[in-house]
Amino acid sequence: MSATLTAPEPVGTTRATTVEVVAPGMQTTIQDWPGRIGYWHIGVPPSGPMDDLSFRLGNRVLGNNEGAAGLECTLSGPTLRFAAATWVCVTGAVADVRVDGVPVEQWRTVEVPAGGELSVGAIRGPGMRTYVLVSGGLEVDEFLGSAATFTLGKFGGNTGAPLAAGQRLTLGAPNARVAAAVPMDSIPSFGRRWELAVTEGPHGAPEFFTRNDFDTILGTDYEVHFNSDRTGVRLIGPKPEWARTDGGEAGLHPSNIHDNAYSIGALDFTGDTPILLGPDGPSLGGFVCPVTVVAADRWKLGQLAPGDKLRFVAVRSADAAPARALGRERRASLGSVLSAGRDGDDGVLLRTEVDDETRVTYRRQGDDGVLIEYGALTLDLGLRARVHALHQHLIATAPRGIIELTPGIRSLQVRVDPAVLGITSLLTVLTEAEALLPDSSQLVVPSRTVHLPLSWDDPSTREAITRYMHGVRADAPWCPWNIEFIRRMNGLGSVDDVYRTVFDAEYLVLGLGDVYLGAPVATPTDPRHRLVTTKYNPARTWTPENAVGIGGAYLCIYGMEGPGGYQFVGRTTQVWNHRARPTSTAGPGVDRFATDDETPWLLRYFDRIRWHPVSAEELLDLRADFAAGKVSIDTTPGEFNLAAYRDFLTTNATDIATFRATQSEAFTEERLSWKSSGELTD
Structure with missing residues (x-):
């Protein structure tokens, strides 16, 4: 001593x-x-x-x-x-x-x-x-x-x-x-070459990556890119082969998935670019993560310098050193060397059936988390209802050891303190919960309509595209104008059709924090308004605060400046402001931020966003008022009824099928164009 x-x-x-x-x-x-x-x-x-x-x-x-x-x-x-x-x-x-x-x-x-x-x-x-x-x-x-x-x-x-x-x-x-x-x-040892202990999952082979991809990930000395920070450590390494040709409704690139919660230390493939997510990284996103750094090794992310080399070493999750330990097992790479080996389950801990149509998949997210996914890789609000039922059940029962619950589109992330609740015990809690959940097909939840301003094709988003072309990639098919790219991807006649579709749509909020700070990931309730795009590859390094974009079948509002990949349509006012206070003159039917600075986010799950157009100048005035605490957002109370929504889909099935057929044809044409130019390979 x-x-x-x-x-x-x-x-x-x-x-x-x-x-x-x-x-x-x-x-x-x-x-x-x-x-x-x-x-x-x-x-x-x-x-x-x-x-x-x-x-x-x-x-x-x-x-x-x-x-x-x-x-x-x-x-x-x-x-x-x-x-x-x-x-x-x-x-x-x-x-x-x-x-x-x-x-x-x-x-x-x-x-x-x-x-x-x-x-x-x-x-x-x-x-x-x-x-x-x-x-x-x-x-x-x-x-x-x-x-x-x-x-x-x-x-x-x-x-x-x-x-x-x-x-x-x-x-x-x-x-x-x-x-x-x-x-x-x-005392930890530092060097220019690092080994990081990782567990398989959540997104392994053969669903998302090929077996060769996974072997390459574990057999490659990646180099740390100079454009790295606390949000994530960008790596230089080989491009994956990919086990599929695209992400379907989630986007054109095979890295695209329906948005789910990330883990700190996840290796996130944003397109073909691998990024290790840091402690200031995003909580929700739509890219696949094949491996996750175990909690005890995540300290190394803070010491990775540009030009350093690193290799991922697979460990059995049960052998990972405890994250709270401070002894010699966490000095450098001793844990990974001594425990080298693979769980060999492709990151899938368990699969069960809810009913004849819905499978539940439990995916490993490091040694301190599980990602529960419902159903097939499709956008189905019924699956989001099932996620909501499980989320509310776990909040109500509050099992000891659970420290975070984060819903995605068709998934729920559960993070635990492994010293209190191990992953094996957590799986028991989760599978037992399934038998206790209410019938999610009868979901009825509060659902406000929130009216927000939108500056269409805002100058700030044009600036972001210009920066991207000068600093990242000038030949991207979505450049120089994202809105034209959206038109082409969806087979619409003109950019005016894109405008009308966005302003006619009612966007249902399915997740929060998609690119930070209460930022929603939302999708139109009417599938005929559901524009589909792919995401930037590589991602942007800069996005203006509160830019509005579409990626896959989803719309998001960027909660703050930072990287991003959604295709821009415009910019809106703030959805987060920890300094804002409500206006004293706001009348009936006007909602605002809570008066206490511990609840600075505006939107809630299952809110419905409706846009109204404003000029770029008007938006700047609104943003200035908002920043000064003059917050007044028009809302209309209501509810979302899943059974009634399904009746709507049945009534309009023919029109919806026609729209989707046209969209699919344009999507396929764009994909073939990318393939012929070398943008995509089978």
């Missing part, structure tokens, strides 16, 4: 408790662990330290709670001036660390004297991030239960942004005793 040291004692009530940021470093943020848990279902990622191992070890040696708020530094760190003598520990990648100009060791506790300065310079070796932990942690206002900074969402860490020069941080009460250093056998 390391020796313990006596920490400086507070002097009465006059002890200064602040730290001044003299220089902020390149990208220094306040984080805590495990971050913002419980909001995955509305598109709020956990955030927290990307390398949780280095972060937690530093807290532990200082006598703090492992999750106490500290600083994450990317590439270079800050210079901090301490008003009172304070014990600190700097962990993570090797950097030049000094106290009042004198070099000090990382992974050891060091006392910064009153008035002294701690400086963390540029990283000098492998790795991307260092961590600064202080005795007592940082005192930070929480948002949605966490102090973790989510810079894309502009919340957490008090300011929602990286540290700035002149900012003052408040220290928590210091601990009486601290250890001298993190034990040597617990």
